[in-house]
Amino acid sequence: MYPSTAFTTVLASLWTGIAIAQTSDSTNSASPSTVSSNTSTAASGTSSAYSQSDVPTGTPLPGNYAGPLRPQVHFSPPVGFMNDPNGMFVDQDGLYHLYYQYNPTDTVAGNQHWGHATSHDLYNWTNQPIAIFPGGPGEGIFSGSAVIDVNNTSGFFPNQTNGVVAIYTLNTPERQTQEIAYSYDNGYSFIKYSGNPVIGSNSTQFRDPKVIWHEATERWVMVVAYPVDFEVGIFSSPNLIEWTAESNFSHYGITGLQYECPNMVELPVVGGGEAEDSPSTLWVMLISINPGAPLGGSITQYFLGTFNGTHFEALDSQTRLTDFAKDNYAGQFFYNIPSGQDQVSINWASNWQYTNVVPTGEEGFRSSMSVPRGHYIADLERFGLSMISYPYNISSVVDTELASNSSLGNGTVAVDYSAVESGALYFEANVTGLPDDSPLTGTLNFTFMSSASGESVSGGTFISSGDVWFNRGNTEGLASNPYFNNKFSQTGLYDGSGSWNISGIVDRSIIEVFLNGGQLSASSVFFPSQPFDLMILRVAGLNENASVSVGVWSLRATWLDQANINGTVLGNVTTGNDTGATTTASMEAVKLF
Ligand SMILES: *[C@@H]1O[C@H](CO)[C@@H](O)[C@H](O)[C@H]1NC(C)=O
Ligand SMILES: *[C@@H]1O[C@H](CO)[C@@H](O)[C@H](O)[C@H]1NC(C)=O
Ligand SMILES: *[C@@H]1O[C@H](CO)[C@@H](O)[C@H](O)[C@H]1NC(C)=O
Ligand SMILES: *[C@@H]1O[C@H](CO)[C@@H](O)[C@H](O)[C@H]1NC(C)=O
Ligand SMILES: *[C@@H]1O[C@H](CO)[C@@H](O)[C@H](O)[C@H]1NC(C)=O
Ligand SMILES: *[C@@H]1O[C@H](CO)[C@@H](O)[C@H](O)[C@H]1NC(C)=O
Ligand SMILES: *[C@@H]1O[C@H](CO)[C@@H](O)[C@H](O)[C@H]1NC(C)=O
Ligand SMILES: *[C@@H]1O[C@H](CO)[C@@H](O)[C@H](O)[C@H]1NC(C)=O
Ligand SMILES: *[C@@H]1O[C@H](CO)[C@@H](O)[C@H](O)[C@H]1NC(C)=O
Ligand SMILES: *[C@@H]1O[C@H](CO)[C@@H](O)[C@H](O)[C@H]1NC(C)=O
Numbered sequence: 001m002y003p004s005t006a007f008t009t010v011l012a013s014l015w016t017g018i019a020i021a022q023t024s025d026s027t028n029s030a031s032p033s034t035v036s037s038n039t040s041t042a043a044s045g046t047s048s049a050y051s052q053s054d055v056p057t058g059t060p061l062p063g064n065y066a067g068p069l070r071p072q073v074h075f076s077p078p079v080g081f082m083n084d085p086n087g088m089f090v091d092q093d094g095l096y097h098l099y100y101q102y103n104p105t106d107t108v109a110g111n112q113h114w115g116h117a118t119s120h121d122l123y124n125w126t127n128q129p130i131a132i133f134p135g136g137p138g139e140g141i142f143s144g145s146a147v148i149d150v151n152n153t154s155g156f157f158p159n160q161t162n163g164v165v166a167i168y169t170l171n172t173p174e175r176q177t178q179e180i181a182y183s184y185d186n187g188y189s190f191i192k193y194s195g196n197p198v199i200g201s202n203s204t205q206f207r208d209p210k211v212i213w214h215e216a217t218e219r220w221v222m223v224v225a226y227p228v229d230f231e232v233g234i235f236s237s238p239n240l241i242e243w244t245a246e247s248n249f250s251h252y253g254i255t256g257l258q259y260e261c262p263n264m265v266e267l268p269v270v271g272g273g274e275a276e277d278s279p280s281t282l283w284v285m286l287i288s289i290n291p292g293a294p295l296g297g298s299i300t301q302y303f304l305g306t307f308n309g310t311h312f313e314a315l316d317s318q319t320r321l322t323d324f325a326k327d328n329y330a331g332q333f334f335y336n337i338p339s340g341q342d343q344v345s346i347n348w349a350s351n352w353q354y355t356n357v358v359p360t361g362e363e364g365f366r367s368s369m370s371v372p373r374g375h376y377i378a379d380l381e382r383f384g385l386s387m388i389s390y391p392y393n394i395s396s397v398v399d400t401e402l403a404s405n406s407s408l409g410n411g412t413v414a415v416d417y418s419a420v421e422s423g424a425l426y427f428e429a430n431v432t433g434l435p436d437d438s439p440l441t442g443t444l445n446f447t448f449m450s451s452a453s454g455e456s457v458s459g460g461t462f463i464s465s466g467d468v469w470f471n472r473g474n475t476e477g478l479a480s481n482p483y484f485n486n487k488f489s490q491t492g493l494y495d496g497s498g499s500w501n502i503s504g505i506v507d508r509s510i511i512e513v514f515l516n517g518g519q520l521s522a523s524s525v526f527f528p529s530q531p532f533d534l535m536i537l538r539v540a541g542l543n544e545n546a547s548v549s550v551g552v553w554s555l556r557a558t559w560l561d562q563a564n565i566n567g568t569v570l571g572n573v574t575t576g577n578d579t580g581a582t583t584t585a586s587m588e589a590v591k592l593f
């Protein structure tokens, strides 16, 4: 979450305290109701549906997703400003829930709510009503997580096994405390626990709780950041209400100026468990750093280790980064993906150094998420154990094959994709037949460009060295911004397998590039003045018997497909006739800016 408390002073002026629509059971109270005990009984609480005059409750904000910079297979908010992904869980019907730090009233950070969207495939998202609202002027609902309390450890859910508990930071000018809210309706609406906070504090620097269920100790475990102390606190709880501080993980890796948004997750190790001393899973501690990343602003680092229910022990002192470009921050893992499987994260694809000024503001929104990333651990040549990060389930949005060449040697593939509605593509290039008895040679490059303006982004790989690079400098948007780095590069390492691979997703104003199935990845936003419509992939200088197999596909326009006749995506608007949990707000009352 954004560190500044400065914007909280601005909040009061945005506040009017008049709700335009109200859920039937909400109290519209700006202060918590009487605090009851924190024992595990279902406690009464306040509905989270407090609202400012221009923030609708019970209905999603409408948005127009037709702008030339608006991604079509990435999540972005209907209007306003988005940052960290929050509360991510997959429910018992396999529906993914994504919440997000959301300012519904402006295109810069501030006035933090929890926005909400759902998806069956992690690409095609349905906007839902805002899930958690601040309780009064000066309050912000900052980052956090959500769990399903199947066993009713909290006592909130006497009659159901799909109760959802959100754990988040309440930010006020005085302090940051950890609070909870519970949902009877699968995460669509929440009631704030009347005994909040569940972890009190007098510090303004204590935030971003991420909670998991730790099967071995049958306890809930929270990681939470003490940002300016460069510490991650590990807490445990039997019931999500009473928390015990167990240990701190501190001063590891790059500290930058703050630690934020920690995650702890158990990942399968490919090839692990075969030898006696090789574990079949490892734990990963991820810590986002902002400001103070090596390339400026925000980035995410991770540590591999073990976790015994109270202490995370890093295997080594090595700092590893999740990404080699600059737009991958505050990633969160989904709760409730069965252990033993690849786990899935979504990351905020932006950087605090320029996120409040990116040109998408002209289209009424700022920021998008990364595509979902699947993760496991592999033991890589020379690098050793590493977290692999690949586009998860991309096939669900792959549409039409635009080009295919299974035996491109030194050569070029050009694709005019001006007719692709989404403006979004997926491509793969597999180099095979690399020799094991002579030095590797050759380069493989891709370019996406606007035939109208000549602007482009490009990237590629030097197969000889393993270098992979990306350049967004030939685009107009943010060209004069001193923090908007143009070029990024990193080095992979050939493992002698005879093959080398690069793939990527380009989606109007964001590109994600993957080397060798996710051994390295780069997430980068870019802002051309004209839409891109031409892709060129070139190979030269390849070893004599090597070959390249190239495929390029269009991706579905998941947002444009949802637009009504007026071009507006309304999201999950109901008549208020079904569950009683939602009502239709008057669209006229929603101020769009
Ligand atoms: C919560 O429970 C703990 C342990 O039982 C107790 O010490 C504490 O006073 C309780 N807090 C509140 C606010 O009731
Ligand atoms: C629920 O209870 C079962 C049976 O005791 C246990 O194995 C499981 O870990 C519990 N899960 C959660 C999330 O409470
Ligand atoms: C389940 O319990 C909650 C809280 O007591 C109550 O609001 C809800 O109506 C109950 N649902 C059913 C289906 O009984
Ligand atoms: C916050 O400060 C007050 C006043 O000094 C103190 O009574 C309280 O225990 C403190 N709370 C925490 C959580 O440290
Ligand atoms: C967990 O690890 C810590 C540090 O190694 C140790 O002090 C603690 O006793 C361990 N806990 C359990 C339950 O093994
Ligand atoms: C790829 O780009 C690099 C860096 O600009 C260049 O050295 C190389 O010749 C290019 N290769 C092809 C096939 O265009
Ligand atoms: C590619 O070009 C190089 C020379 O630049 C040549 O040695 C090699 O045989 C060619 N490879 C293929 C697969 O055609
Ligand atoms: C690239 O290789 C992967 C893994 O073998 C395969 O699944 C994929 O279809 C290949 N792609 C192309 C374009 O040949
Ligand atoms: C998105 O999901 C909706 C509802 O499940 C479906 O009707 C629609 O066809 C999907 N759109 C795309 C582009 O897959
Ligand atoms: C489209 O806009 C017109 C004019 O504002 C309005 O009457 C109509 O109901 C809208 N249609 C939809 C489907 O939103």
Ligand SMILES: *[C@@H]1O[C@H](CO)[C@@H](O)[C@H](O)[C@H]1NC(C)=O
Binding pocket: 118, 126, 185, 188, 572, 574, 579, 581, 582
């Ligand atoms: C719309 O929201 C309701 C809860 O308010 C939920 O039950 C329903 O599944 C949602 N529908 C869609 C398509 O997201």
Ligand SMILES: *[C@@H]1O[C@H](CO)[C@@H](O)[C@H](O)[C@H]1NC(C)=O
Binding pocket: 575, 577
């Ligand atoms: C509301 O629910 C009633 C009873 O189920 C149904 O007859 C009616 O058609 C519904 N109205 C709307 C607008 O969906």
